[in-house]
Amino acid sequence: MLIKKKSGLEIPSSEITPEHLYRSRRQFMKGAAALGLLAGLAACRPGGNAPRGRAPVADLEAIEPGSVGAASDELGDELTNFWEIITYNNFYEFTTDKTGVAGMSAALQTSPWEIEVGGLVNNPGVYDVDDLLRLFDEEERIYRLRCVEAWSMVIPWLGFPLSKLLERVEPTSAARYVRFETLYDAAQMPGQRRGTYEWPYVEGLRLDEAMHDLTILSTGLYGRSLLPQNGAPIRLVVPWKYGFKSIKSIVKIELVAEQPTSLWMAAAPHEYGFYANVNPSVSHPRWSQRSERRIGELGRRDTLMFNGYEEQVAHLYADMDLRENF
Ligand SMILES: Nc1nc2c(c(=O)[nH]1)N[C@H]1C(S)=C(S)[C@@H](COP(=O)(O)O)O[C@H]1N2
Numbered sequence: 001m002l003i004k005k006k007s008g009l010e011i012p013s014s015e016i017t018p019e020h021l022y023r024s025r026r027q028f029m030k031g032a033a034a035l036g037l038l039a040g041l042a043a044c045r046p047g048g049n050a051p052r053g054r055a056p057v058a059d060l061e062a063i064e065p066g067s068v069g070a071a072s073d074e075l076g077d078e079l080t081n082f083w084e085i086i087t088y089n090n091f092y093e094f095t096t097d098k099t100g101v102a103g104m105s106a107a108l109q110t111s112p113w114e115i116e117v118g119g120l121v122n123n124p125g126v127y128d129v130d131d132l133l134r135l136f137d138e139e140e141r142i143y144r145l146r147c148v149e150a151w152s153m154v155i156p157w158l159g160f161p162l163s164k165l166l167e168r169v170e171p172t173s174a175a176r177y178v179r180f181e182t183l184y185d186a187a188q189m190p191g192q193r194r195g196t197y198e199w200p201y202v203e204g205l206r207l208d209e210a211m212h213d214l215t216i217l218s219t220g221l222y223g224r225s226l227l228p229q230n231g232a233p234i235r236l237v238v239p240w241k242y243g244f245k246s247i248k249s250i251v252k253i254e255l256v257a258e259q260p261t262s263l264w265m266a267a268a269p270h271e272y273g274f275y276a277n278v279n280p281s282v283s284h285p286r287w288s289q290r291s292e293r294r295i296g297e298l299g300r301r302d303t304l305m306f307n308g309y310e311e312q313v314a315h316l317y318a319d320m321d322l323r324e325n326f
């Protein structure tokens, strides 16, 4: 992976955004318009009982990606274009329609935003996201994101290692897992009014997974702050696991002794396990995980063990049967 410290050199994004990003964005807009993909966004009305929030396409169009340190990941895979990252999303608190999330989540109130960090720790605390950004330097991390549904992207995140926050709160010797919770606010998140899932969204990591340097709390992407559809103002990113582990819009982090039950484990225990490591040789009960569709590419590519991060993380699972611990 590419780990780059932020330079501190702030150049207006318009001056340094590589030309291919502008080009790919225009292509995307044309393609999306042709497919009617953005129709829902363009048609949305503010407030009331309108099914979509505010985010007329004109507003989204005004967003330019900021500065990015490289055009590809460490494997040479090109970054997915900004537009696809902010208009093709899974965020079931709003809708299960991937292209509808951006519009429906646009009004989410993301500031101020507090995260409670507690449980089995010596120094529990409540942190505002702005406090976290003062405490920890943001770094750019270019990671592949592999959804369990077999599509993938390459995303230039901004964030800081989760380990820095955990070290600060000092887990006690009884802490073995970390449990994360998304905001529960059905007034703002219409998907939570449906009883299909057990809200709030919950995820978990083993403590050593949480402490791994690849595991970050992300506050931005493409050099700018996260938009609601990507989990603003702060979300987890664990690049060697299926995308659903990377829980969005976090309000609570708790150190616990027992393995947490995630929303997906509760919903379909035979389909989604606790570990959810990307593994091409273990199929989902309803589809193969051998290959994936990289958003923006034609055709499919092979899925890599641990999403290409095997060298960095395989040791965490050395004594485990990865078929049983799926
Ligand atoms: N709270 C919450 N977090 C979530 C989800 C969700 O529905 N709710 N979807 C997950 C899934 S399935 C994926 S693939 C990623 C997608 O992240 P992105 O939309 O930023 O690409 O977010 C994950 N985090």
Ligand SMILES: [Mo]
Pocket: 090, 146, 147, 148, 149, 242, 243, 244
């Ligand atoms: Mo996903």
